Amino acid sequence: MRLRYSHTLRPLLFTSSKLTTMTTQTFFHSSPFPNLKNTLFSQRHRFPCHRPFFTVFCSKPISRNPPLPLRTNGYHGASQASIPRPVQLESPVEKNMELQLNILKKKLEAIGVETEMCEPGQYNHLLCPECLGGDQEERSLSLYIAPDGGSAAWNCFRGKCGWKGSTQAFAGSNSARTQLAPVKKIRKITEEELELEPLCDELVTYFSERLISKQTLERNGVKQRKYDDQIVIAFPYHQNGGLISCKYRDINKMFWQEANTEKIFYGLDDIVGHNDIIIVEGEMDKLAMEEAGFFNCVSVPDGAPPSVSSKEELPPQDKDKKYQYLWNCKDELKKATRVILATDGDPPGQALAEELARRIGKEKCWRVRWPRKSRSDNCKDANEVLMYLGPDALKEVIENAELYPIRGLFNFRDYFDEIDAYYHRTLGYDIGISTGWNNLNDLYNVVPGELTIVTGVPNSGKSEWIDALLCNLNEIAGWKFALCSMENKVREHARKLLEKHLKKPFFNERYGESVERMSVEEFEQGKLWLSDTFSLIRCEDNSLPNISWVLDLAKAAVLRHGVRGLVIDPYNELDHQRPPNQTETEYVSQMLTLIKRFAQHHGCHVWFVAHPRQLHNWVGDPPNLYDISGSAHFINKCDNGIVIHRNRDPESGPIDQVQVCVRKVRNKVAGTIGEAMLLYNRVTGEYTPSDNNRPADRKR
Numbered sequence: 001m002r003l004r005y006s007h008t009l010r011p012l013l014f015t016s017s018k019l020t021t022m023t024t025q026t027f028f029h030s031s032p033f034p035n036l037k038n039t040l041f042s043q044r045h046r047f048p049c050h051r052p053f054f055t056v057f058c059s060k061p062i063s064r065n066p067p068l069p070l071r072t073n074g075y076h077g078a079s080q081a082s083i084p085r086p087v088q089l090e091s092p093v094e095k096n097m098e099l100q101l102n103i104l105k106k107k108l109e110a111i112g113v114e115t116e117m118c119e120p121g122q123y124n125h126l127l128c129p130e131c132l133g134g135d136q137e138e139r140s141l142s143l144y145i146a147p148d149g150g151s152a153a154w155n156c157f158r159g160k161c162g163w164k165g166s167t168q169a170f171a172g173s174n175s176a177r178t179q180l181a182p183v184k185k186i187r188k189i190t191e192e193e194l195e196l197e198p199l200c201d202e203l204v205t206y207f208s209e210r211l212i213s214k215q216t217l218e219r220n221g222v223k224q225r226k227y228d229d230q231i232v233i234a235f236p237y238h239q240n241g242g243l244i245s246c247k248y249r250d251i252n253k254m255f256w257q258e259a260n261t262e263k264i265f266y267g268l269d270d271i272v273g274h275n276d277i278i279i280v281e282g283e284m285d286k287l288a289m290e291e292a293g294f295f296n297c298v299s300v301p302d303g304a305p306p307s308v309s310s311k312e313e314l315p316p317q318d319k320d321k322k323y324q325y326l327w328n329c330k331d332e333l334k335k336a337t338r339v340i341l342a343t344d345g346d347p348p349g350q351a352l353a354e355e356l357a358r359r360i361g362k363e364k365c366w367r368v369r370w371p372r373k374s375r376s377d378n379c380k381d382a383n384e385v386l387m388y389l390g391p392d393a394l395k396e397v398i399e400n401a402e403l404y405p406i407r408g409l410f411n412f413r414d415y416f417d418e419i420d421a422y423y424h425r426t427l428g429y430d431i432g433i434s435t436g437w438n439n440l441n442d443l444y445n446v447v448p449g450e451l452t453i454v455t456g457v458p459n460s461g462k463s464e465w466i467d468a469l470l471c472n473l474n475e476i477a478g479w480k481f482a483l484c485s486m487e488n489k490v491r492e493h494a495r496k497l498l499e500k501h502l503k504k505p506f507f508n509e510r511y512g513e514s515v516e517r518m519s520v521e522e523f524e525q526g527k528l529w530l531s532d533t534f535s536l537i538r539c540e541d542n543s544l545p546n547i548s549w550v551l552d553l554a555k556a557a558v559l560r561h562g563v564r565g566l567v568i569d570p571y572n573e574l575d576h577q578r579p580p581n582q583t584e585t586e587y588v589s590q591m592l593t594l595i596k597r598f599a600q601h602h603g604c605h606v607w608f609v610a611h612p613r614q615l616h617n618w619v620g621d622p623p624n625l626y627d628i629s630g631s632a633h634f635i636n637k638c639d640n641g642i643v644i645h646r647n648r649d650p651e652s653g654p655i656d657q658v659q660v661c662v663r664k665v666r667n668k669v670a671g672t673i674g675e676a677m678l679l680y681n682r683v684t685g686e687y688t689p690s691d692n693n694r695p696a697d698r699k700r
């Protein structure tokens with residue numbers, strides 16, 4: 001049980017004769033009652049255990065006597081043996097140790113003891129299914145399985161649990177749970193038996209310093225109890241008006257609860273019939289809520305866990321020991337339409353809210369935001385809000401409760417920061433960067449996080465155009481890129497990029513004509529630019545890379561070099577093996593989903609080159625995006641679809657003319673459908689806008 005109360009008012013020492021008020025410093029460092037804590041602890045030993053003490057694991061020396069035969073009903077709640085002992089079985093089963101070990105393990109597993117790693121003849125340290133090892137999740141259950149696998153005995157060493165018992169493989173029936181589970185005797189208690197008394201004036205004052213009124217204390221039946229000359233606060237837990245349990249709080253803010261009583265919410269009767277229920281983390285918070293006018297409030301009995309359980313699945317109700325108080329009133333919770341989780345603002349408090357919400361159903365849970373109590377600190381719970389800001393502020397906290405977040409379910413409000421940045425254009429580039437060719441400005445702009453599919457018949461200049469675009473984007477916005485261009489030899493790719501960057505040919509021979517070749521100095525400077533601007537994704541061995549491999553490396557390039565664009569050229573150079581039951585259409589759809597997720601997640605633009613299928617009776621027109629071989633998903637899933645086409649017939653028009661057909665633009669901020677003409681400079685590989693916006697006439 002983890003209870004965390006740290007109210008900042010002066011702590012008090014309660015004695016039956018008088019109640020002494022001290023400063024915090026005095027209280028912690030020079031208590032006039034050095035033995036007080038010990039006294040309280042020893043007193044408390046009458047209460048802390050939730051189970052009766054058994055003596056199976058008492059500290060006597062190991063007996064040399066032959067082991068006592070175990071009872072045959074399978075469960076021993078209280079053996080007198082000094083340590084768990086192997087049990088001799090006189091039956092044919094003796095011959096089959098494996099069988100009996102399996103049966104034994106099944107019985108143990110039926111009561112929640114995980115035996116997978118357990119070996120016979122050894123002490124195994126496991127998580128106790130009764131207490132789950134407390135907040136620290138200690139492996140506090142010591143389980144001993146006899147060497148022959150025929151019997152087992154266990155004990156949880158956590159003082160607050162102490163669960164112990166033993167069983168045999170072949171004793172009784174196999175319905176182990178009912179036999180093995182310790183029969184807890186729930187005590188019936190009365191205020192008289194507990195010797196609860198009305199609060200003394202000093203304690204009433206103590207509460208009033210926390211702004212809890214006498215009226216609230218009386219309505220909730222808050223009492224006191226004497227332990228010799230010490231007084232502790234008693235919070236009686238009621239259900240249907242009857243006393244179910246009682247929790248005590250001493251001067252050291254230590255808590256303990258009546259043993260062998262049922263775990264219920266504190267204030268349970270107050271939520272009966274209410275549509276709105278508030279759940280808080282401590283009794284003081286429940287009382288504080290009342291001061292703000294909220295009676296429909298309960299407190300958890302056991303405080304908060306240190307963190308949210310790592311297990312995704314909730315345990316079955318009967319094994320969900322820590323939250324039995326919830327299951328004990330599941331009808332009330334079911335009837336409620338709104339459950340406001342007002343647990344503490346610290347990480348354990350938030351973990352508690354999450355655990356409660358998982359069990360109650362997040363769809364009807366709400367949560368609160370604790371207001372500031374100072375410039376640097378927030379209030380951490382209801383009582384602090386009451387003390388620092390007053391009842392109206394606490395009322396406001398509850399009235400302003402927000403829907404409890406559900407993973408995957410959002411509101412636009414959750415994205416307002418991002419939407420603001422988009423509106424105010426503070427992130428740059430969100431409405432897209434110009435390609436650098438002004439006649440394309442209305443048609444296509446490069447938006448981070450989008451996917452552009454580029455297609456065109458073979459040799460149409462797709463790769464050349466993308467390279468030229470990257471050089472422009474680098475010049476305009478300093479973007480860096482990852483290139484996965486499997487068709488290109490690295491040195492050829494370097495040549496093409498350098499020519500565009502330096503606007504000079506790499507060689508003079510054949511294509512350089514009379515244009516001055518790039519100098520050695522320019523070449524050296526260009527190499528530095530290449531290294532700085534591009535990351536190469538290449539599969540150096542003979543195997544073809546698959547899309548996940550490419551995206552993983554692209555992610556590394558984003559994180560390591562800050563690349564803003566990825567080119568995958570072309571699609572057919574990737575490995576596209578798919579499971580036999582998956583169609584190519586399904587495969588393409590999945591692959592494009594992966595690419596788009598990568599693009600969005602890293603704010604990286606992706607250009608993906610895909611070839612059209614073989615076109616029959618082709619008359620030289622630009623292909624259609626639906627002609628892309630593989631699947632219509634290329635056009636369906638991309639943000640932008642571009643066809644690069646060029647005239648190859650000198651009689652139809654200039655052959656350096658390149659047609660950029662923007663066939664799909666999903667985001668109207670980025671552009672629109674249309675065509676623009678560029679002129680290709682064969683010497684430097686540069687493109688410039690063409691004055692002639694008419695495509696060449698094609699021979700038919």
Ligand SMILES: Nc1ncnc2c1ncn2[C@@H]1O[C@H](COP(=O)(O)OP(=O)(O)OP(=O)(O)O)[C@@H](O)[C@H]1O
Pocket residue numbers: 456457458459460461462463464465487570611646647655656657658680682
């Ligand atoms: N408008 C043009 N005029 C003349 N040659 C061009 C033109 N555009 C590109 N080229 C040349 O065509 C060749 C192929 O270009 P590129 O590799 O970019 O085509 P591609 O469409 O990517 O080809 P593939 O489909 O085979 O991958 C290059 O040598 C390039 O210099």
